[in-house]
Amino acid sequence: MMFRILKYLPLLFIGMLQAQEEVIHSVYFEFDKFSLKPEQLQGVVDFIRTTDSTRIETIEIFGYCDDRGKDAYNFKLSQNRANTIQEEFLKNGITNKVIVTIEGKGRIMIDDDIVENIPEVRSKNRRVDVVLNLKPLPKIQLPGYYNSIQKNHVVGDHIYLDNLLFDRGSSVLTFKSKADLAKLAKLLLRHKNIEFEIQGHICCTPRYQKEAVDRHTGKRKLSHNRAEAVYKYLILKKVPKSRMTFKGYGNSVPLGKGTEYDRRVELVITKI
Structure with a gap:
């Protein structure tokens, strides 16, 4: 999904940025589908629940499709995928007060420089991104x-x-x-x-x-x-x-x- 394990940290001091932090969690769909397996739905709910709730300002939900098919159909499919996630959030007590965007973005075109593993790239494009907008972290001080x-x-x-x-x-x-x-x-x-x-x-x-x-x-x-x-x-x-x-x-x-x-x-x- 999205979190990476930090294996090497030679780092020392960081000042707080004023920009709002975004954390993104992606969930992937089968071709031409907007339903998910129970474990996938649970995973995206757990993503919200394990995030520090005091830092969450807003949640945005963006649905996408791969590059195949007509635009109108793909916009509808991507919106249905976003709606699937929103409905699961509402079932689990995550209110619309913090969910500010539920939007289907349609197709993601494949970059010209990608010529290998196109099926894998397309599978990654059939997704919903859940974007958490978080309040800035406090100042972190580490020596050096x-x-x-x-x-x-x-x-x-x-x-x-x-x-x-x-x-x-x-x-x-x-x-x-x-x-x-x-x-x-x-x-x-x-x-x-x-x-x-x-x-x-x-x-x-x-x-x-x-x-x-x-x-x-x-x-x-x-x-x-x-x-x-x-x-x-x-x-x-x-x-x-x-x-x-x-x-x-x-x-x-x-x-x-x-x-x-x-x-x-x-x-x-x-x-x-």
């Missing part, structure tokens, strides 16, 4: 993870900027991101001995797709492109190329703290 340049760094320290955020599916820097990066660049120019890797990360992609599609390029290189965008901006601000590298890590390094922390670009110090 910072939101600005410090006087006494060590190799392996991470620099995480609170406003270094991207729109979903985008690698374009926002105004706030540029403002924070401009301040960071000034500090980097003072601390000329620091070398670092710019690491791009993503969230919310299936396990079989380690990287996400950048909607601006149509290529499955979103984390790479986000890291490169930061790299190019720091070059624009006169930070020498020789001091930095960049790399996209896709969804391979989740923090285990929620998706809002996984849509990130961070600097990891490689040399002092």
Whole structure:
């Protein structure tokens, strides 16, 4: 389903993001069906029940179909799939007060770059996504993870900027991101001995797709492109190329703290 087990966590400090966190749980349907097995229905109800209820602000339910068939039929089928989940929630005491969206989205077209395992991809597209919108987590502090340049760094320290955020599916820097990066660049120019890797990360992609599609390029290189965008901006601000590298890590390094922390670009110090 959706939660990944965190196997490796070399990470140290994170500041609270102001953006609302989304947690997504997917349930899959057989071809041309909108009914589910009892254990599938129980699984999606358990997903809600095991989430901290004090953090749930709203629930959204989105139904989808694969790319076969006519649009009108697929919109109706995807809506029926969403309705199936809503009805199960209501049976189990999850009220419409928090369910703000029940929408059938119709077909999901297959990306041009996917040429293998098309039957598997189609099976993953016959689904309903239950999206929980959660209140922000409190500030998490772990040693060695910072939101600005410090006087006494060590190799392996991470620099995480609170406003270094991207729109979903985008690698374009926002105004706030540029403002924070401009301040960071000034500090980097003072601390000329620091070398670092710019690491791009993503969230919310299936396990079989380690990287996400950048909607601006149509290529499955979103984390790479986000890291490169930061790299190019720091070059624009006169930070020498020789001091930095960049790399996209896709969804391979989740923090285990929620998706809002996984849509990130961070600097990891490689040399002092």
